[in-house]
Amino acid sequence: MRTGRAFDIRGGFRRVLLALFALAASAALFATATTPARAATGTATATATATQAAYLADRLRTNPVHVTDQLPREVPQSTTPAFAEVAERTGVPTYVLVIPGPSATEPGLLSAVHKRLGRDGLYVLIDESHVVDAAAHGVDVPADDAWTVALYEVPYDAGPLRRFETFVEVIAQGDAKAAARAEAARAKYDDGEEPAALYIGPSDRADQSTLTGVLLTGVPLLILVLVPYVRRWWHRLPRAAGTTGAAWRKEVRASRALRWIVPALAVASAAAIAVTASVVFDQTRSSWSPPPRAIDLNARLDRVAEGLAQDAVYQDPESPRVLSAGQLDRLHDRIGQFTRSEGGGPVFVSLVPQLTEDESEGDEEAFAAAVHDKLGEDGVYVVADPVYGSIDVFNHGLRLDSMDLLLDLPESIAEGDEEADDHRLGERLDALMTVLDKAPRTDEPDSAGDPYPVTDPVTEDDLPPLFGGDFGSGLVVGVLAAGLFFGLVAGVLGIVRRVLGGRAQTAGKG
Secondary structure, X not given: OHHHHHHHHHHHHHXXXXXHHHHHHHHHHHHHHHHHHHHHHHHXXXXXXXXXXXXXXXXXXXXXXEEOOOOOOOOOHHHHHHHHXXXXXXXXXEEEEEOOHHHHOOOOHHHHHHHHHOOOEEXXXXXXXXXXXXXXXXXXXXXXXXXXXXXXHOOOOOOHHHHHHHHHHHHHHOHHHHHHHHHHHHHHHOOOOOOOOOOOOHHXXXXXXXXHHHHHHHHHHHHHHHHHHHHHHHHHHHHHOOOOHHHHXXXXXXXXXXXXXXXXXXXXXXXXXXXXXXXXXXXXXXXXXXOOOHHHHHHHHHHXXXXXXXXXXXXXXXXXXXXXXXXXXXXXXXXXXXHHOOOOOOEEEEEOOXXXXXXXXXXXXXXXXXXXXXXXXXXXXXXXXXXXXXXXXXXXXXXXXXXXXXXXXOHXXXXXXXXXXXXXXXXXXXXXXXXXXXXXXXXXXXXXXXXXXXXXXXXXXXXXXXXXXXXXXXXXXXXXXXXXXXXXXXXXXXXXXXXXXXXXXXXXXX
């Protein structure tokens, strides 16, 4: 029995050891399998950030203030001297990057840029509306407190230049004052309260125009009709109360002077309202942003077109790279095969963010058409957004069905994968090339046609004139309002006169 029991125990013990060994081996195998995948993802992200940082550092090496060419509707490149002038007030070497918000979200971007540039100083990252981040390297400045004050104290619509001015103002105050100001800003605005907006929008201007029109007709009309009516009403009251005929005639003579005074008063009120409205409602623009110049609006288009003239795939250097070296090589191979195929031709891929603040107002079709005009070469123009992951395809001059590519592109290709940092753009662009290879050819070259016109970037922030738009409808409403108010006053005064008249009769009988 002991021998058998000992055998069972030893056998069971061996089985336990084997099970533990197998479990450990499985865990090791899993770790070995997953660690490279995670490492690969981390390496890809680090490489993407490093490439972006290297480009931005190169820009700062040329000029300590870099303003992107991708936000001409909000922050034109022509504002670079204004940002540079403000940066000089910090008292320390200051490096400023103004890039699109979606491209400024990579963690550690400023540190990576500093490492690449190799110069100590204050590094500031700004997007189309805010100071996104600030980091002091080798200098002692209250960067965090300045960022806090710029975030809380400045109205949301003030624009990045105004916010940067406040940031620099706090930097110049020193550590103690900056800390106190930041604490006061947090205490005042932490509950959700915000500073009053600086600008109005088109709907606000419409309300101003309507109000001006109402007052401009309503007030003079009330003066013209209400003053004489009230005078006549008043004159009748003394007679009902026993006023003498001599006094009545004196009142009548006095009232004749009003025949000239009332019209003059009405005209004066209209002039005063018009002048006052022009002074009070003096806003002319709905944004801080200065109107972009032609060079601002063409800068990015020229850059992309020049890049595509050298390489069929252009990756925006201000944005994190989303294509690995292997994916890029394969895409070049696929493009070359399609170019040489029957009915095929050149394919130009632009990996560039599409933003409402850019020259094309975020319209991919308008962007592709503009790049095609700049490059001057027919082909398939692919717009792939490295930030949001969308892919749009536009045919210009090849024997392909343009509308089919534009409207019937599979959703798996057109829409980005939000769960992947790179939106799987490499795989989806490869699938797009398969679609192009299999696409039926047309007898004649086809094109996507002219895109819908985008909003004029020079005038889009201009407010409508005060005496235009809804001003005319306000004039009509003013007439109606004056008539309604006059009727109300006349009714009340009629009731009062009857009441006073009844009392007078009662007093006379007594």
